[in-house]
Amino acid sequence: MSDGHDRRINPIKRLHFEKLSPLCPVCRTAGRESPLKIGAVLKEGKDTITEGVLVCSNSSCLSEYPVLDGIPILVANLRTYIAQNFLPILCRDDLSETMESLLGDCFGPGSAFDSQRQYLSTYAFDHYGDLDPEEPAPSSAPPGSVLNLLREGLQVAGHAQRGPVIDIGCAVGRTSFELGKALDEIVLGIDLNFGMLKTAAAILEKGCLSYPRRRGGIAFERRRFPVSFDKAEKVDFWVCDATALPFAEGTFSAGVSLNVLDCVWSPYDYLREISRILMPGGNAVLSTPYDWTANATPVEAWLGGHSQRSEHKGSSPDVLRSLLSGGLHPHAVEALELISEKDVPWTLRLHDRSIMEYLVHLMVIRKKHGE
Numbered sequence: 001m002s003d004g005h006d007r008r009i010n011p012i013k014r015l016h017f018e019k020l021s022p023l024c025p026v027c028r029t030a031g032r033e034s035p036l037k038i039g040a041v042l043k044e045g046k047d048t049i050t051e052g053v054l055v056c057s058n059s060s061c062l063s064e065y066p067v068l069d070g071i072p073i074l075v076a077n078l079r080t081y082i083a084q085n086f087l088p089i090l091c092r093d094d095l096s097e098t099m100e101s102l103l104g105d106c107f108g109p110g111s112a113f114d115s116q117r118q119y120l121s122t123y124a125f126d127h128y129g130d131l132d133p134e135e136p137a138p139s140s141a142p143p144g145s146v147l148n149l150l151r152e153g154l155q156v157a158g159h160a161q162r163g164p165v166i167d168i169g170c171a172v173g174r175t176s177f178e179l180g181k182a183l184d185e186i187v188l189g190i191d192l193n194f195g196m197l198k199t200a201a202a203i204l205e206k207g208c209l210s211y212p213r214r215r216g217g218i219a220f221e222r223r224r225f226p227v228s229f230d231k232a233e234k235v236d237f238w239v240c241d242a243t244a245l246p247f248a249e250g251t252f253s254a255g256v257s258l259n260v261l262d263c264v265w266s267p268y269d270y271l272r273e274i275s276r277i278l279m280p281g282g283n284a285v286l287s288t289p290y291d292w293t294a295n296a297t298p299v300e301a302w303l304g305g306h307s308q309r310s311e312h313k314g315s316s317p318d319v320l321r322s323l324l325s326g327g328l329h330p331h332a333v334e335a336l337e338l339i340s341e342k343d344v345p346w347t348l349r350l351h352d353r354s355i356m357e358y359l360v361h362l363m364v365i366r367k368k369h370g371e
């Protein structure tokens with residue numbers, strides 16, 4: 001919650017780098033565990049690096065990873081990532097609303113610029129709309145839907161053990177800030193969308209949220225308001241791939257990953273990675289609407305949603321339950337067990353006259369001891 005106090009902190013925090021000891025993503029794909037070290041600090045604040053280079057410590061690799069706007073980009077295929085994300089990486093955020101709207105009209109609907117503004121509009125509204133003084137009185141689709149999922153999940157998951165917490169697919173970061181506040185642990189929010197993480201990191205840097213709120217079509221209004229959170233110094237945001245996390249086994253005491261399972265290209269690798277990076281006994285809160293699309297996940301990798309003539313009749317929750325029950329499924333994740341599950345509504349605002357309502361499968365899972 002915003003408490004009106006000014007606590008500005010610049011990412012990337014050396015605290016997170018030291019405690020989480022990230023591994024080189026390139027070496028990880030080759031089956032090696034090589035810690036990253038700080039290669040160059042180009043711009044820094046107190047205990048933070050705003051621009052710099054992280055380097056693989058393995059002398060036969062020496063891969064470099066940039067820290068941009070305080071956000072380290074730790075993915076194995078860096079060249080592809082940078083090429084595909086040049087817009088949010090290089091995009092300026094100092095334009096007036098008039099110029100932004102003129103450029104938006106030129107880029108047009110369906111452009112990368114338009115898609116990025118739509119994502120920011122939808123997720124920044126849901127994550128922070130409750131703190132926006134300009135937001136109209138509660139509507140039929142008020143913001144804070146994801147916070148409700150987090151609350152429901154944490155009620156069951158509790159805080160079983162101490163240690164760093166990961167928020168996988170954190171988008172613009174509200175759930176990471178709430179975790180920092182509720183658990184008083186080091187929290188790392190990770191996502192692949194640089195523009196969304198830049199919005200989250202700007203809250204750390206400037207104590208302010210700025211986002212384009214879609215009215216309709218390609219008409220957006222820029223919203224800017226102060227936002228600050230207790231324990232924000234415990235939170236940081238990194239670009240990492242949920243299906244190939246650059247951390248050693250058992251790094252995190254707990255995890256949260258809301259509405260991400262149906263967005264990754266390999267839900268199997270995603271579940272395996274959650275199982276790998278959790279400490280034994282560690283809980284994770286997961287939710288998903290199973291809103292499969294072939295753009296995000298190849299049909300062969302969907303959990304259910306196809307092959308309705310099979311044992312599970314195409315039911316996604318049944319396939320997921322079977323993966324987590326250590327059964328005969330070839331992709332069973334033996335080390336994880338399902339602790340609780342329920343269906344909870346999750347609502348997203350698309351524009352002034354459109355909302356999307358899901359019923360998500362909210363689960364608490366646990367990494368078994370001795371696995």
Ligand SMILES: C[S@@+](CC[C@H](N)C(=O)[O-])C[C@H]1O[C@@H](n2cnc3c(N)ncnc32)[C@H](O)[C@@H]1O
Binds near residue numbers: 193240242243
């Ligand atoms: C549907 S959004 C959910 C965001 C947020 N957790 C929430 O519920 O409001 C899915 C998020 O997962 C991220 N994502 C998709 N694939 C990913 C991957 N392989 N690694 C990390 N994040 C990923 C997207 O960029 C997006 O921010």
